[in-house]
Amino acid sequence: MTVDTSTQKALEKWVYVFGPGCSEGGAKQAALLGGKGANLAEMANLGLPVPPGFTITTEVCHAYNENNQKLPSNLKPQVAEALKVVGDLTGMGFGDLKNPLLVSVRSGSRASMPGMMDTILNLGLNDETVEGLAVRAGDERFAYDCYRRFIQMYADVVLGVDHGVFEDILENYKNLNAMSQDTDLTADHWRSVISSFKKAVFDNAGESFPQDTSEQLWGAISAVFGSWQNARARTYRLIHDIPDSWGTAVNIQAMVFGNMGDTSATGVAFTRNPSTGEKELFGEYLRNAQGEDVVAGVRTPQPLLRSAGHKPGGSVLSLEVLMPKTFELLGQVLEKLERHYGDMQDVEFTIESGKLWMLQTRAGKRTTTAGIKIAVDLALEGVITREEAVLRIDPQALDQLLHPTIDPSVRNKKVITTGLPASPGAASGRIVFTSEEAEEMASEGEDVILVRKETSPEDIHGMLAAVGILTARGGMTSHAAVVARGMGRPCVTGAGAMRVDIDAGTLRAGSLILRKGDVVTIDGATGRVFQGSVRMRPAELTGSFGTLMSWADDFRKLDVRANADIVRDVRQAHEFGAQGIGLSRTEHMFFDEVRIVAMREMILAEDSEGRRRALQKALPMQRSDFQSLFEVMAGFPVTIRLLDPPLHEFLPHEDRDVQAVARELGVSGEKLRARISELKEFNPMLGFRGCRLGVLYPEIVQMQAQAMFEAAVAVYKKTGERVKLEVMIPLVAYRKEFDLLAGEIRRVAKRIEKNLGEKIDYEIGTMVELPRAALLAEELAAGEDGASFFSFGTNDLTQTCLGLSRDDAAMILEAYIREGVMAVDPFVSLDESGVGELIRIAIERGRRANPDLKLGICGEHGGDPRSIELCHQWGLDYVSCSPFRVPVARLAAAQAQLRSLEK
């Protein structure tokens, strides 16, 4: 089917009028009219005082930009018609010499793009109409002030003349005439300035300032539509994920004047405090001013509320005091708007000669703390439902509430370098360059920041000892980032501009050189690193937070568990409401300085017997670790993963360490080196790890199984509560791998049950973290001895599905997101169409074999709201994430459920 587009366009309605009793649009048409236009129409419909005007739709923006910056030919008559309506409503005429209608021309997109698009006020003035305005207003100076403002803005926005040109002229003029304030200028002075302005326009733009008001109008309209494609706007859209296709609308509205003398004013107001969420009017105004004066910051605005005076007893005059009646009216309008929109509003208003006019309303930006309080309060006030309250909070934003943060009021912070915001929270401490130094200095009671090029599992104990971690390499999902988030440690990674010299013990950033013991502050929420100690604010968990979380728990279907290995983290997870442990990595227990020795002996053993002997030394330690975890999580499911990492991670990497370790183990350096070289791998991620360790060295599985079963029995005897133990086999690709290891585990369980005379409550399941496991899910889950649960290890599944190493991906991902290959980092937010497809396949096939198969996810994605929504849609039973993400996940899970109910 072909459409004659010219015919189609001819039928288009391009223009929507708004005004008292005549609005053609409303709040629901934000896509067509932009947010500003839709809300102006809505306010007019509500009977609020809105200067009449009309909106040219976003459709025109498409047409304009697709048609070589040409406006549709049939737009003109529609605009003329609308202008006439506005003129009739105001009793004025556009271009009328006696009673000229002046308008503002403003952009307005569907999403708020503050400061990105351009605004022109007082349009319709020329050498003749200015006289008419002067007569009508009875104020010549006012009229010429408006005219000079108009020339300045129009020249800047439409003709591309830098506004500095006009400021210089005005500055010169005041100097020559010994004036200091704009208010010192009379109408005649302004006439003179205007004449210089017009000359400057001609000199700079190569054309005269247009006297034809119609030419002015169309110039302004084109400029606004054109500005949608300017560099600043494109960048903003890219950053804020706003589609190019949305386009902007243009709002043309009869001017009202806040600069008509002392009974006039202009200001902004919030219906509640955007910082705390308290229910109180909040805002600022300027007397005898136009809107751009507030923005320009030439004069200091004054508060609306008497109680909010900047300087108690000072010269400040609140609107409440200055214009009590108008203030009261404003309060009523704001209350009405908040109830109507069901959300805290941010409005612009103008008072012209004592009369209040509303120029804009929109949902106000707010801090997370305020956001939670407002949502909960609105629900308690009955303005919105609890479901709406829960849906209204961005789960990601919760993260910052749970950690101390840099106090935003601190000025003059010296930024040393900036990396990636890898794990939220801020921390100050002395820098150290090795894990040993970190432990040593921390044991002396110092707060330390561990600085490394990158971290490896050997650094775990140093990371534990540190209050924060800073690395030069690695992305948002590098080892440092993942472990730090798991531990709840603030972390900045990939600070590539910083040079770390471990041997010299220096950190260089530009010309600055820091040494061990120097103090820095890292901000894991922004990636910034500051010199010295910067003041912080503690975590703020308001009462509203608890209320909101309990509502979320009522709604969600997904369970939320935590990934946690050590008791402190397990406790933290429990406090944050985790319903069990979805992933406990047993290897983290072995990187401790003492325990690693047993591990190394095991690795160097010549035979099964030698390995068994070495592992026996680790057994009591591992058992006691498990026992502590189980006690905290008694009654909840606890998933323990068998040893996973490549064995070489337990051996020293640096030459200088080899001799020391060899001595400690009582073997020759040569032997140790030979074993290190034997275990060296080209691609450790795809090497000798996961269940492969257990297939080759079943002794490891036996020891770990023994430790967890004995711990489970001990905790039961102590607490009377049975541990719901879930033993998880990692990196399975073949059913036979699962069978071999599960066989070992079951044999150990039988033995312990017999020895200790207690039944053990346990299940055996598998990670699904390789494409083959996902594809063969039916086989893995089949039969009584099959996996009774799947836990999707989405980190590794992403690495293998995409063929992309998490630790090597930073440079690639940066370029890929820039080039639009992918929208988001797939290690942060699940790749729905690739990795997600594998998960869908695994779920379908796994459930085909066993409809009762338990399904969860334990990759980093378990704490990512977008990914949690997918998990909900796929019907998983639970997500598991790092302890500090548990509240995020609880909220995201509730939202997923509420959104699916909406559909």
Added chain:
Amino acid sequence: MTVDTSTQKALEKWVYVFGPGCSEGGAKQAALLGGKGANLAEMANLGLPVPPGFTITTEVCHAYNENNQKLPSNLKPQVAEALKVVGDLTGMGFGDLKNPLLVSVRSGSRASMPGMMDTILNLGLNDETVEGLAVRAGDERFAYDCYRRFIQMYADVVLGVDHGVFEDILENYKNLNAMSQDTDLTADHWRSVISSFKKAVFDNAGESFPQDTSEQLWGAISAVFGSWQNARARTYRLIHDIPDSWGTAVNIQAMVFGNMGDTSATGVAFTRNPSTGEKELFGEYLRNAQGEDVVAGVRTPQPLLRSAGHKPGGSVLSLEVLMPKTFELLGQVLEKLERHYGDMQDVEFTIESGKLWMLQTRAGKRTTTAGIKIAVDLALEGVITREEAVLRIDPQALDQLLHPTIDPSVRNKKVITTGLPASPGAASGRIVFTSEEAEEMASEGEDVILVRKETSPEDIHGMLAAVGILTARGGMTSHAAVVARGMGRPCVTGAGAMRVDIDAGTLRAGSLILRKGDVVTIDGATGRVFQGSVRMRPAELTGSFGTLMSWADDFRKLDVRANADIVRDVRQAHEFGAQGIGLSRTEHMFFDEVRIVAMREMILAEDSEGRRRALQKALPMQRSDFQSLFEVMAGFPVTIRLLDPPLHEFLPHEDRDVQAVARELGVSGEKLRARISELKEFNPMLGFRGCRLGVLYPEIVQMQAQAMFEAAVAVYKKTGERVKLEVMIPLVAYRKEFDLLAGEIRRVAKRIEKNLGEKIDYEIGTMVELPRAALLAEELAAGEDGASFFSFGTNDLTQTCLGLSRDDAAMILEAYIREGVMAVDPFVSLDESGVGELIRIAIERGRRANPDLKLGICGEHGGDPRSIELCHQWGLDYVSCSPFRVPVARLAAAQAQLRSLEK
């Protein structure tokens, strides 16, 4: 439904009689009767002289081994009945004192398991029946000779008495009595020996040698069934991939005697020469002997044919001369058997007092050369069809024909070490330890063997210079193996027992130390490494080979292309019948000492302009490379893959090389080191490579595209034939990656077409080597600008699907195959259920988007027959493999088609 197994067993027919006119079985029942039993029945049916007997089925073997080594209770009456039939046919009676029936008891499985199972002859003799035999045969010495043989074999096989015990007794006896030959012993001597034998049985076995012939029989039957589970048999089955469940049958057959004097004999014969395939009787016999004498090697057998006398004019007497009539009859029997079975037969026969008896027939083992000639000749003779001929050759075996091989007649070869048979063929040369030494010594005209711990892309030029490659690490699909196979270089990898010290320039194997310049010989077909130079045989390509390949080409549907990068390989591929190039890796062109400099400059360049400048230096070289390839393959499709490997592969790895390279490039060592460290990756396989290079550095794509398009035009102008260029984008996971690079390529093509005034015939496609690409195949192939072909890169697809690094997998795969996790190395033969599933998904989804999508495979699997069969079943258009595998692939493709027609 439950079955009363005792009832079911009662109904079983356990025993099948064979003999003239009474065979109950036939050749088709090999599964039930074993190969030997089935063929004995078949021969009897054909009217050939077969001593009567019966077969106890393989079902009994299952029953026996599943029921604690107990035979089914109802077997006895069936055996008794069969024994009676055999007695009637022979006119003798089992256990009859006067006219005793003697039998042989032999195992016989479905597959030939030579030497693995046990045989007992002359069963039925005891102190009394031996007298009867003596009387009947009129030869007392013969009877006692039979008796002592029986005791010896029975004691060995059934009672577990080492046969050395009896050999010692006989040896002692001969020494004491001053005798040298067995033939010196009379009946009385044998009686005396027998008495010592019986005492030895009692002493060693703790029980008397059984005089009850029935006890003898059941003891022997149980022993044969039991031997199915002995260690030797199990190992053999494991190696030869024979299922445990097949079981063995037991054949009990009336004895005929080749040891009844000078008109008696025993021998083996082939219907054609098993070494050359010539149509001529071939075999050996022993006069006056029993079967085991031939095997024991005590006496030297004599040839059947007069013309095959070992020593012309010597004392050798051929059967043709000695017993011309029997010889003629044997010839007729063999001719009949070959025609009947349609294949070359290997028979056992016995002549008893001038009468010929056939004891076994089976398809004869043969060399590959013979196999091809026989199959082709049989087809030309009309005995079998061409299809059968093509199906009969194992494609894998062709490989050895195409390379020189170690001469098997050479004795006393000293094996230094054994590794994996990574690339077939044998080579002798002086050992060198670096690629530089290899080039240097080769340039002096020496044959060199490059010895490395493992190879990396830096070694390509050394591998090219060498005649063979030997590595201490790496599996069948390691870098060395893959590259060597691609080059057709013999290669042994993973010779782990050998210690290579590159710095010292030594190779140690046990106590042996070899130095640079010492000569070794490697056998890439067996993995063995010999000291010194070992004599070799050249490749044998007979006329039959060509005939067979042309028939294969007539049948197959799959095209066969080659993976080849350099002109010599492309020529080789062309000679072997490749129908184009399926994969030309452009990076191999850059590891050359001169060109790598341009590559390094590119890598070190600060910006796009610097990269472009460096790449311009490489352009003419790459263009001329392409031009040479295109000329050889004019008229055929040539797939060129864009640069794929991680950039750090082009930079020096060793500290000592860094300074030299830095000097060469005119940059500081520090800068070079910084860049090396920047490009270092944890998992290079999952890193900055493939199309990712081109997304970040489009200049590389532009240069490569320019080189190939200009070369294509030049070749067209020169030859008048258009190159069918297929540009392949590697490691694609996202459609946008494809679009970005394809966009660059198309832009370059347009420019070149315009500049040179020629239309270029090219397509753009993608490797499918990541799970995500397979899953998103529909998107990749969609639309006019989508990929027009997919080439499955099964090496990487296997690595990512299984999460297993090819270079690190050796130890894991060895254990996994041993533990039965997988049946075969998935890098050698496609993992059908995992990787295959991804391929099936990709094919289905890709063709959904574009039914004309061209599909091929270019991983190592393209040369593996099992994988080729899968490719055929999936409906691929072509397979691409290394040049030396092209004939293998052609044959395998034909077989795949023929087998699918059979179904």
